Amino acid sequence: MANLESTRLLYLFDLAGVAVAAASGALAAGRRRLDLLGVVVVATVTAIGGGTIRDVLLDRHPVFWIADSDYLIVILASAALIMGYTRFRAPPARALVIADAFALGLFAMTGSQIAERAGLPGLLVIVMGTMTAVAGGVVRDVLCNEVPLVMRSGYLYASAAIAGATGFVWLRIAGLAAPVAATAGALLVVTLRLAAIVFDLRLPVYRVEDSEGP
Numbered sequence: 001m002a003n004l005e006s007t008r009l010l011y012l013f014d015l016a017g018v019a020v021a022a023a024s025g026a027l028a029a030g031r032r033r034l035d036l037l038g039v040v041v042v043a044t045v046t047a048i049g050g051g052t053i054r055d056v057l058l059d060r061h062p063v064f065w066i067a068d069s070d071y072l073i074v075i076l077a078s079a080a081l082i083m084g085y086t087r088f089r090a091p092p093a094r095a096l097v098i099a100d101a102f103a104l105g106l107f108a109m110t111g112s113q114i115a116e117r118a119g120l121p122g123l124l125v126i127v128m129g130t131m132t133a134v135a136g137g138v139v140r141d142v143l144c145n146e147v148p149l150v151m152r153s154g155y156l157y158a159s160a161a162i163a164g165a166t167g168f169v170w171l172r173i174a175g176l177a178a179p180v181a182a183t184a185g186a187l188l189v190v191t192l193r194l195a196a197i198v199f200d201l202r203l204p205v206y207r208v209e210d211s212e213g214p
Contacts, residue, residue: 017106129165164189
């Protein structure tokens with residue numbers, strides 16, 4: 001019974017992450033003034049990019065969105081809702097980064113849980129959780145001709161996903177049930193990311209100055 005509840009929560013986390021990520025992709029595409037097909041493409045790769053790479057690396061076949069077409073329906077519905085809303089009202093200035101923060105937290109936990117179920121050690125659980133969280137956003141930013149958030153100087157982005165995935169692993173080692181550990185990990189990711197947005201928190205930047213020539 002506990003396994004069934006854990007599986008159900010994982011599925012809900014994944015669907016919610018896909019919906020929010022698709023919304024962030026649609027917003028990014030709209031700000032670059034892409035056509036409707038462009039919006040759907042960007043929303044789709046943002047929502048399933050990280051999970052697809054994870055599934056390929058873990059040799060999970062078929063890939064999750066091929067096995068369950070509901071994911072694509074959720075993506076299209078989310079993108080359509082965003083396009084409908086923004087047609088009549090401008091989104092808040094920070095809507096994209098806030099939506100991305102929630103997707104980051106949800107995806108970090110789905111990736112971590114799937115990796116844990118595959119029997120991977122803690123370090124690889126953290127790697128898979130982080131990759132699931134950030135890879136779709138990287139593809140989105142590249143397609144929209146933006147510097148990916150994960151590559152921006154000092155940005156608290158991938159590090160927030162790493163912190164959440166690490167927290168998940170520690171809580172599981174401490175004996176907490178997967179749904180509890182995943183919820184706590186997602187909250188940590190979202191809190192860190194939103195705090196970074198609101199308070200402009202940044203990681204220290206490593207600089208190497210070239211010596212001056214003669």
